Amino acid sequence: MAATGLVLQEILQGFSGAKSREQILRHFSALPMVMPDRTDHISAAELRNICRRSGIQIGTIDALLAQICIRHDLTMLTTDHDFGAIAEQSALKVWRDRA
Numbered sequence: 001m002a003a004t005g006l007v008l009q010e011i012l013q014g015f016s017g018a019k020s021r022e023q024i025l026r027h028f029s030a031l032p033m034v035m036p037d038r039t040d041h042i043s044a045a046e047l048r049n050i051c052r053r054s055g056i057q058i059g060t061i062d063a064l065l066a067q068i069c070i071r072h073d074l075t076m077l078t079t080d081h082d083f084g085a086i087a088e089q090s091a092l093k094v095w096r097d098r099a
Contacts, residue, residue, distance in 0.1 A: 001031060012025075036068055070090060
């Protein structure tokens with residue numbers, strides 16, 4: 001299990017109050033952080049282009065998050081259905097609840 005600074009930032013932006021902030025920071029401190037490098041940005045642009053050619057519009061950040069998961073062989077844990085569409089066009093693995 002790992003996280004990125006982008007995910008941490010998005011979660012912190014969605015909550016208000018010092019108590020919530022401190023709880024989030026405490027929970028995330030237990031996770032290793034993976035950072036994108038130059039090749040991730042290049043590959044994310046290629047991934048976004050592949051998706052666009054298939055009629056799938058994805059955001060820049062989503063493409064980068066997907067690419068980070070692909071490079072590190074991580075499974076994306078998300079409720080955002082856009083990542084399922086990305087997975088259909090790439091090696092991205094998305095966790096799906098089997099219930």
